[in-house]
Amino acid sequence: MKIAILGGGHGAYAAAADLSEAGHEVRLWRRDAAALESVIRTGSITLKDAVGARDVKIALATSDIGAAMNDAELIVLPTPAIAQDDIARTMAPHLVDGQVVFLPPGTFGSYVMARIVAESGNRADVAWAETGTLPYLARKHGEREVNVTIRAIRLPTGVYPARKEAMAIDVIRKAYPAVHGCGDALSGALMNAGPVIHPPLMVMNAAPLQHFERWDIHNEGTQRAVRDVTDKLDQERMAVREALGHGAPHYPLADHYNNDQWMYGDAHKQLVKSGDWRENINLHTHRYITEDTELGLAFLASAARYAGVDAPIAHGLLAIVGGFLGRDLRKGPRTLETLGLDRLTPAELRRRLHDGE
Numbered sequence: 221m222k223i224a225i226l227g228g229g230h231g232a233y234a235a236a237a238d239l240s241e242a243g244h245e246v247r248l249w250r251r252d253a254a255a256l257e258s259v260i261r262t263g264s265i266t267l268k269d270a271v272g273a274r275d276v277k278i279a280l281a282t283s284d285i286g287a288a289m290n291d292a293e294l295i296v297l298p299t300p301a302i303a304q305d306d307i308a309r310t311m312a313p314h315l316v317d318g319q320v321v322f323l324p325p326g327t328f329g330s331y332v333m334a335r336i337v338a339e340s341g342n343r344a345d346v347a348w349a350e351t352g353t354l355p356y357l358a359r360k361h362g363e364r365e366v367n368v369t370i371r372a373i374r375l376p377t378g379v380y381p382a383r384k385e386a387m388a389i390d391v392i393r394k395a396y397p398a399v400h401g402c403g404d405a406l407s408g409a410l411m412n413a414g415p416v417i418h419p420p421l422m423v424m425n426a427a428p429l430q431h432f433e434r435w436d437i438h439n440e441g442t443q444r445a446v447r448d449v450t451d452k453l454d455q456e457r458m459a460v461r462e463a464l465g466h467g468a469p470h471y472p473l474a475d476h477y478n479n480d481q482w483m484y485g486d487a488h489k490q491l492v493k494s495g496d497w498r499e500n501i502n503l504h505t506h507r508y509i510t511e512d513t514e515l516g517l518a519f520l521a522s523a524a525r526y527a528g529v530d531a532p533i534a535h536g537l538l539a540i541v542g543g544f545l546g547r548d549l550r551k552g553p554r555t556l557e558t559l560g561l562d563r564l565t566p567a568e569l570r571r572r573l574h575d576g577e
Contacts, residue, residue, distance in 0.1 A: 221244050221245070221293050221294060221391075221394050221395065222244070222245045222247070222291050222292045222293055222294075223239055223244050223245065223246050223247070223292060223293070223294045223295070223296060223395060224246075224247050224249060224288040224289045224292040224294070224295045224296070225239070225246060225247070225248045225249065225288075225296050225298070226249045226285070226288065226295065226296070226297045226299065226307060226311065227249075227250065227297060227298055227299035227303070227307075228250035228251070228252060228255060228256065229298070229299060229300070229360070230298075230354075230356075230358045230359050230360050230366065231298030231299070231324070231354045231355075231356060231358060232248065232250070232298045232299065233248075233265055233358075233360055233364075233366040234267075234298070234354075234355075234356040234358035234366045234368050235296055235298050235355065235356070236248040236265055236278055236281075237265040237266075237267035237276040237278070237366060238267065238355075238356065238368065238371075239296075239395055240265075240276050240277060240278050240279065241267065241276045242395070244395060245279045246278055246279050246280075247278075247279055247280040247281075247282065247287065247288040247289075247292065248278055248280065248281045248282070248288070249282055249283065249284070249285050249287075249288035249289075250281075250283060251283060251310075252283070253283035255363075256281055256282075256283060258363040258364045259278065259281040259363075259364045260281045260282070262275075262364065263277055263278060263281070264276055264277050264278060264364070265278060265364050265365070265366060266362070266364060266365040266366070267366060267368065268361070268365065268366070268367040268368065269367070269368040269369075273365075285310055285311055285314060286313075286314045289311060289314040289315070289319075290314070292319065293318075293319065293320065293391060294319075294320050294322060294391055294392060294394070294395055295311070295319060295320070295321045295322065296321075296322045296324070296395070297321065297322070297323050297324075297329075298324055298354055298355075300507045300510070300511045301325075301326070301327035301329055301511045301515045301516065301554070302507070302510050302511050302515065304323070304326075304327075304329040304332065304333050305332065305333075305336060307333075308332075308333040308336035308337055308340075309336060309340060311337070312336070312337045312340040312341075312342045313340075313342065315337060315342055315344045315346050316344050316346075317344050317345045317346070318345065318346075319344070319346050319347075320346070320347045320348075320349065320387075320388045320391040320392060321333070321346060321347070321348045321349065322349050322350070322351075322377075322392050322395075322396075323348070323349065323350040323351075324350070324351045324353065324354050324355055324375070324396075325350055325351055325352055325353055325354065325411075325412045325413070325414060326349075326350025326351070326378075326405075326408060326409055326412065327350075327409060327412055327414075327415070327511065327512075327515050327516045327519060327554060328350070328405060328406070328409040328519055328554055328559075329348075329350060330348035330349060330350045330378065330379070330380040330405040330408065330409075331348070331380050331405045331406075331409075331559075331573070332554065332559070333348060334346070334348045334380055334576070334577075335577065338577060347379055347380075347381075347384040347387060347388035347391075348379070348380045348388075348405070349377050349378065349379045349380070349388045349389075349392060349408065350377065350378055350380075350405065350408040350409060350412075351375045351376060351377040351378075351399065351408060351411065352375065352376055352408070352411030352412050352413050352471060352483055353372060353375070353412070353413045353414070353483050353484070354372070355371060355372045355375060355396055355398070356368050356369075356370070356371055356372070357369040357370045357484060370484050371398075371484075372396075372398050372483050372484050373398050373483070373484065374398055374400070374471070374482070374483045375396060375398045375399040375400070375483060376400060376401075376402035376407075376408070376411045376469070376471060376483075377389065377392065377399045377400065377401060377402060377408055378401075378402050378403055378404050378405045378406065378407040378408020378409065378411070379401065379403075379404065379405065379408070380404065380405035380573060380576065381404075381573065381574060381575055381576030382403065382404040382405070382573055382574040383574055383575060383576070385401050385403075385404075386401075389401045402466070403466055404570070404573040404574060405573055406464060406466070406523070406569070406573055407461070407464075407466040409519065410457060410460060410461050410464075410466065410520070410523065411470075411471060412516055413471075413473060413476075413483070414508070414511065414512035414516055415457075415512045415513070415515075415516030415517040415519070415520050416450060416453050416454045416457055416473050416520075417450060417473055417476070418508035418512040418513070419453070419508070419512060419513045419517050419537045419538075419541065420446055420449045420450045420453060420537060421437040421438070421441055421442065421446060421450075421508070422437070422501070422503065422506075422508050422509060422513065422541070423537055423540050423541060424441075424445065424446045424449065425437050425441040425446075426503060426544070428440075428441070429501050429503060430503065433500060434499055434500055435499075435500075435501065436499075437501070442477075447477065449533060449537075450473060451473070451474055452533045453533040453534060453537070454472055454473045454474065456520075456524060456529065456530075456531040456533055456534050457470075457520060457534075458470040458472065459524075459529045459531075460520065460523050460524050460527050460529050460531070463527035463528065463529050464523070464526075464527050464566070465566075465570070471483055503544065504544075504545065509541060509545075513537070513538070513541050513549070514541075514545075514549055514552055515552060515553065515554045516554070517534060517537060517538055517541075517549075518538060518549050518550065518552035518554060518555050519552075519554040519555060519556075520534050521534040521535050521538050521550065521555075522550075522554075522555035522556040522557055522562070523556060525556075525557075525562075526556050526561075526562050535550075538550065
């Protein structure tokens with residue numbers, strides 16, 4: 221299958237190498253041509269995992285998004301949600317009928333990006349899908365080297381518009397067999413693990429993050445008190461899903477720590493052992509704040525307001541982060557209020573998400 225990978229981060233390089241090794245024709249697009257130069261020059265990415273290290277040939281590495289997307293059946297965006305608006309405008313002229321765009325994860329980006337593309341004048345019949353996490357726990361170790369600690373074994377995925385769910389899931393599963401449908405885009409967005417696991421870790425580790433040059437929030441930073449808050453926040457997420465009519469499985473985050481039933485299986489020990497997450501984290505600029513809190517947690521809190529679910533942990537964490545950022549995060553760009561969806565009745569919202577705009 222012809223696949224376009226859009227992005228230049230850990231997930232994009234992991235996807236490009238992994239899917240190429242699986243036999244797909246992969247085109248990797250990165251806006252920064254200079255940063256992509258080593259991949260263009262060698263035509264490969266060094267992939268490291270439990271099997272070892274090997275060079276994997278990439279069909280095309282380019283800063284020309286049109287060349288990457290041309291004839292692609294599947295377009296994968298393993299990019300932070302904060303980049304989605306701009307990428308949507310950049311890719312809009314090149315989307316055509318029948319393509320599937322997959323956001324792992326999405327932060328409701330499937331709906332937002334589709335609307336941006338439509339507003340640009342492109343009315344191509346495209347399916348947009350998003351899942352709960354990246355297909356990989358991965359970190360880049362060099363300009364063209366990526367280390368994959370573990371691959372996801374379950375990827376619940378929502379589709380916008382939901383009327384195209386069966387087609388979209390069939391296409392994505394050619395690349396990621398772990399994908400399974402979980403309903404519409406709202407259901408997919410409410411599977412996102414980042415806004416549940418990362419805001420408590422950032423808030424409750426704020427002092428050591430600012431004091432130490434490097435700190436592993438998943439090791440020393442994950443103590444019982446943090447876990448308790450995370451579990452409560454996840455219970456709020458699941459209550460919102462239920463209130464909005466989205467049934468189980470909800471993939472409770474507790475399974476990430478306690479057993480092998482979560483999206484990555486029994487991954488927490490491997491994540492800590494790798495050492496790749498002992499890093500310098502800036503509380504103002506790291507994606508755990510800019511993506512998972514300002515966008516993702518604000519989205520979750522707005523969905524709780526819409527559904528009438530009491531969510532004191534979500535709103536409390538959002539208020540604390542807003543306190544050190546100096547702004548009210550309840551008015552973020554991914555809230556249902558900002559998107560104008562709060563004015564719809566539940567039936568109207570379900571119809572919008574099923575049919576599209």
